[in-house]
Amino acid sequence: MSSPVRQIHLAAHFPGVNSTTVWTDPTAGSQVDFASFEHFSRTAERGLFDYVFLAEGLRLREHKGRVHELDVLGRPHTLSILAAIAAITEHVGLVGTLNTTFNEPYELARALATLDHLSGGRAGWNAVTSSDAFHGANFRRGGYLDHADRYERAREFASLAKELWDSWPDDGVRADASGGVFLDDGVPSRVRHRGAQFDVDAVFDVPRSPQGRPVIVQAGDSADGRGFGAEHAEVIFSLHTRFDDARAFYDDVKGQLGAWGRDEESLKILPAATFAIGDTAEEARERSREIALSQVRPETALTYVEQVWGSDLSGYDPDGPLPDIDPDTGAETAKGWANRHASARKRVAALRELSESEGLSIRETVIRLTANHTFVGTPDRIAAEIDRYVQERATDGFTLVGHLTPHGLDEFADRVVPLLQERGSYRESYPEGATLRDLLGLPAARRVPAFATP
Amino acid sequence: MTDQVHLAIALERAGWHPAAWRESTARPHELLSPRYWAELLRTVDDAGIALATIEDALSLPDRFDASEPLRRDRVRGRLDASLIASFVAPLTRRIGLVPTVTTSHTEPFHVATALQTLDFASRGRAGVRLVAGASSAERANFGRRSSGVDTLPPSGRVEDSPELLAAFREAGEFADVLSRLWDSWQDDAIIRDVSSGRFLDADRVHAIEYEGEFFSVTGASIVPRSPQGRPLITVLAHQSVPYRLAAERADLVYITPHDERGLAAIRAELQAASDELRGPGERLRVYADLLVLIEETSSAARDAAARLDDRAGEPLASDARIVVGSAADVAEAVRELAAAGVDGVRLRPARQPADVAAIAEQVVPLLRSTQTLREDDGAGTLRARLGLARPESRYVREKVAL
Numbered sequence: 001m002s003s004p005v006r007q008i009h010l011a012a013h014f015p016g017v018n019s020t021t022v023w024t025d026p027t028a029g030s031q032v033d034f035a036s037f038e039h040f041s042r043t044a045e046r047g048l049f050d051y052v053f054l055a056e057g058l059r060l061r062e063h064k065g066r067v068h069e070l071d072v073l074g075r076p077h078t079l080s081i082l083a084a085i086a087a088i089t090e091h092v093g094l095v096g097t098l099n100t101t102f103n104e105p106y107e108l109a110r111a112l113a114t115l116d117h118l119s120g121g122r123a124g125w126n127a128v129t130s131s132d133a134f135h136g137a138n139f140r141r142g143g144y145l146d147h148a149d150r151y152e153r154a155r156e157f158a159s160l161a162k163e164l165w166d167s168w169p170d171d172g173v174r175a176d177a178s179g180g181v182f183l184d185d186g187v188p189s190r191v192r193h194r195g196a197q198f199d200v201d202a203v204f205d206v207p208r209s210p211q212g213r214p215v216i217v218q219a220g221d222s223a224d225g226r227g228f229g230a231e232h233a234e235v236i237f238s239l240h241t242r243f244d245d246a247r248a249f250y251d252d253v254k255g256q257l258g259a260w261g262r263d264e265e266s267l268k269i270l271p272a273a274t275f276a277i278g279d280t281a282e283e284a285r286e287r288s289r290e291i292a293l294s295q296v297r298p299e300t301a302l303t304y305v306e307q308v309w310g311s312d313l314s315g316y317d318p319d320g321p322l323p324d325i326d327p328d329t330g331a332e333t334a335k336g337w338a339n340r341h342a343s344a345r346k347r348v349a350a351l352r353e354l355s356e357s358e359g360l361s362i363r364e365t366v367i368r369l370t371a372n373h374t375f376v377g378t379p380d381r382i383a384a385e386i387d388r389y390v391q392e393r394a395t396d397g398f399t400l401v402g403h404l405t406p407h408g409l410d411e412f413a414d415r416v417v418p419l420l421q422e423r424g425s426y427r428e429s430y431p432e433g434a435t436l437r438d439l440l441g442l443p444a445a446r447r448v449p450a451f452a453t454p
Numbered sequence: 455m456t457d458q459v460h461l462a463i464a465l466e467r468a469g470w471h472p473a474a475w476r477e478s479t480a481r482p483h484e485l486l487s488p489r490y491w492a493e494l495l496r497t498v499d500d501a502g503i504a505l506a507t508i509e510d511a512l513s514l515p516d517r518f519d520a521s522e523p524l525r526r527d528r529v530r531g532r533l534d535a536s537l538i539a540s541f542v543a544p545l546t547r548r549i550g551l552v553p554t555v556t557t558s559h560t561e562p563f564h565v566a567t568a569l570q571t572l573d574f575a576s577r578g579r580a581g582v583r584l585v586a587g588a589s590s591a592e593r594a595n596f597g598r599r600s601s602g603v604d605t606l607p608p609s610g611r612v613e614d615s616p617e618l619l620a621a622f623r624e625a626g627e628f629a630d631v632l633s634r635l636w637d638s639w640q641d642d643a644i645i646r647d648v649s650s651g652r653f654l655d656a657d658r659v660h661a662i663e664y665e666g667e668f669f670s671v672t673g674a675s676i677v678p679r680s681p682q683g684r685p686l687i688t689v690l691a692h693q694s695v696p697y698r699l700a701a702e703r704a705d706l707v708y709i710t711p712h713d714e715r716g717l718a719a720i721r722a723e724l725q726a727a728s729d730e731l732r733g734p735g736e737r738l739r740v741y742a743d744l745l746v747l748i749e750e751t752s753s754a755a756r757d758a759a760a761r762l763d764d765r766a767g768e769p770l771a772s773d774a775r776i777v778v779g780s781a782a783d784v785a786e787a788v789r790e791l792a793a794a795g796v797d798g799v800r801l802r803p804a805r806q807p808a809d810v811a812a813i814a815e816q817v818v819p820l821l822r823s824t825q826t827l828r829e830d831d832g833a834g835t836l837r838a839r840l841g842l843a844r845p846e847s848r849y850v851r852e853k854v855a856l
Contacts, residue, residue: 023646023653024646024648024651032571032574032677032678033574034543034544034574034575034577037575038544057567057676057677058563058676059672059673059676060659060673060674060676066656067654067656067659067674068656069652069653069654069655069656070651070652070653071653072653073653073654073659074639074644074654074676074677074678075676075677076567076570076571076574076575076677077564077567077568077570077571077676077677079537079540079568080536080537080540080567080568080571080572080575081540081571081575083537083538083540083541084540084541084543084544084571084572084575086488086541087488087492087541087542087543087544087545088544102561102564103561103564104559104596106512106595106596107512107559107560107596110512110534111534111537114533114534114537114538115537117486117487117488117533118488118491118533118537118538118541119488120488137670137671137672137673138563138671138672138673139561139563139669139671140561140668140669142670168531172531173482173483173485173486173531175475175482175483177475177476177477177478177480177482178476180476180527180765181526181527182475182482182526182527182528182529182530183524183526183530183531184526185526188514198597199597200594200595200596200597201594201597202594202595202597203513203514203515203524203591203594203595204514204595205511205512205513205514205530205531205532205595206486206531206532206533206534207486207531297651298651299650299651300651
């Protein structure tokens with residue numbers, strides 16, 4: 001007997017503030033006007049995606065002491081734009097990236113519960129940690145948390161947020177007008193939490209939302225990050241997109257779930273993915289090449305290596321070989337980029353190896369590293385590949401980002417989604433009244449009530 | 455002197471009477487539903503109300519309600535007002551959306567970018583009502599501060615309480631940082647210059663480098679300059695220290711006069727504070743608050759108020775003047791305030807949605823028929839509607855001054 005067809009889950013990532021997002025295209029629109037979010041979220045709903053996904057901005061990126069000029073910059077406040085999108089959509093989930101370092105649990109938990117109420121159960125939270133003094137300089141708390149403390153704070157933050165959400169029972173609002181009882185005694189439970197990071201004696205003020213708890217998404221990839229994922233996350237947004245790599249990651253993280261009493265389906269892994277579609281394989285390759293050249297323009301390539309080397313390399317030819325000088329390990333030219341923590345020497349060595357083994361110029365090396373599209377092919381080919389990843393348990397689906405704002409997913413929704421449906425591994429319509437948990441096939445949030453009462 | 459006013463409305467869950475949720479017209483089970491807020495805001499938008507404030511607090515008990523144990527015959531629980539405003543932004547057309555934000559716990563950076571985002575989503579209709587101070591219940595929820603006060607000192611004056619005075623200084627810093635962040639991108643910062651590969655001109659984006667007594671904020675906003683340039687800053691004020699905060703930092707102040715003499719005294723104090731503290735630019739707009747309960751006749755309204763008071767177990771008390779009466783009575787009270795020279799009147803409905811509907815369907819038409827209501831000329835943004843110019847970024851001015 002054949003095993004049942006596994007269902008593919010897709011998330012729609014609004015293009016961000018890095019070179020993936022091509023703004024030089026004449027059709028590229030605003031990254032902040034609401035019309036862009038309207039178009040984008042309607043496409044996501046037309047394509048029956050599980051959720052739209054937004055990153056978060058805490059400080060504008062800088063390069064060589066100036067605000068970075070080459071990429072799209074500026075974006076909306078994550079929660080505010082999701083609340084507005086909730087008003088103009090009916091089904092699609094709304095997942096925002098919100099950090100645990102420069103927010104307070106009470107405030108963020110109430111905002112997420114609010115979003116869940118306003119959207120009828122479609123809210124999700126990509127919980128990330130922020131680290132550095134650069135971002136901290138915009139916030140009361142300021143300062144710096146080292147890596148371990150970041151995750152300690154993240155774990156405690158997530159636990160406390162869950163306690164706050166769980167402090168109201170499902171039917172907590174009595175509102176008995178004739179008896180004059182709005183809330184029963186003991187509702188909500190008081191949340192007393194004393195930990196290394198937070199010391200609160202809280203009474204949560206948002207009654208339980210449709211999902212009970214918003215869906216928790218996680219993106220960190222370190223051992224601490226994976227541990228946080230296994231304990232708290234319900235979706236992981238990973239960067240492991242190559243098939244073998246994706247499957248190894250899938251096995252590792254899902255293998256840790258048992259220790260927390262969780263089963264395989266209680267966590268979905270949706271790696272980031274980019275794509276280029278063509279009518280033929282050849283046309284798709286040309287398209288991918290064209291997009292890559294727009295993503296990594298000569299000045300973008302130089303900026304990239306300047307960030308790795310930590311010095312001004314403006315004299316170098318982007319179409320020539322990598323700089324032959326040693327990196328300046330004392331300098332930090334780039335501020336505000338994520339996932340660039342590896343040491344300069346190690347990164348330079350990796351770049352050199354790639355460049356020398358294949359005879360690549362600066363620009364071609366950077367293209368290989370940052371503009372290597374995940375899925376390149378005909379719609380049929382892309383649908384088959386995505387399906388293979390999911391059926392063979394390398395992922396549960398993907399978090400797709402297009403290279404254009406706001407219509408970068410239109411072609412995918414119109415040409416690839418119908419083929420996924422034909423394969424029987426993608427929904428034909430949204431189930432009526434489904435919450436984001438329902439769309440993701442996640443178990444309902446089990447409430448762990450506290451004991452004390454206010 | 456003008457005798458026309460804008461009408462504003464102050465939305466608060468089931469209404470401003472503590473027993474409002476027990477009325478047959480109330481919808482106490484829907485206070486957290488998207489439909490409830492969408493319908494309320496659409497009603498007042500369609501009626502031509504200029505702006506709606508939305509109440510908020512960061513605690514289950516109401517602010518300054520430290521009664522122990524918690525009274526269970528009152529509405530408890532609420533949604534984040536800033537997100538309600540963002541949610542209704544695409545569902546409304548012209549009304550200003552003004553959520554309440556407390557300045558003692560929140561991050562000015564997050565609040566600034568949330569309001570800019572509201573300004574984009576509403577296409578230029580964002581504002582905020584800033585509230586200073588932190589109740590003990592709010593402090594316990596955050597666990598970050600131990601000091602603070604819940605009540606006014608015996609004198610009733612903010613300046614006699616070091617903690618409250620500090621809270622107002624913090625609110626002033628907060629407002630200052632909001633407007634600096636809102637100015638941090640010049641309008642023309644995004645250049646999209648394909649030939650040089652530059653998306654923006656870094657010289658037109660400015661780190662605010664703010665260091666104050668309560669916080670520092672270094673960088674520029676993460677959001678480009680929004681349609682209004684600066685969303686509206688508003689405050690509710692009852693005495694000198696808040697009047698001075700309004701005069702120095704706000705675009706609009708809500709006041710609570712109980713009679714004509716009281717109004718004159720408040721306006722004089724606001725004027726003096728403005729002369730001393732207010733920079734060049736627009737004059738402070740002054741809106742008077744009225745708490746209103748409306749029935750077909752004055753006596754029916756008095757009966758309803760008595761019924762509600764009876765259920766609440768005490769007579770309705772408010773900082774604002776209370777008008778219990780017919781729509782004509784409320785319209786007359788608004789006309790008196792208009793004749794006394796306020797820029798606007800903010801109505802606090804005793805019961806939602808009943809008194810909101812009465813305002814929209816009866817009070818507004820009455821005011822319109824007597825030309826008491828300031829009509830708009832199809833102005834797009836909230837600032838334009840209220841006759842406020844779109845401010846230029848201060849960083850542009852600084853540059854010119856060099």
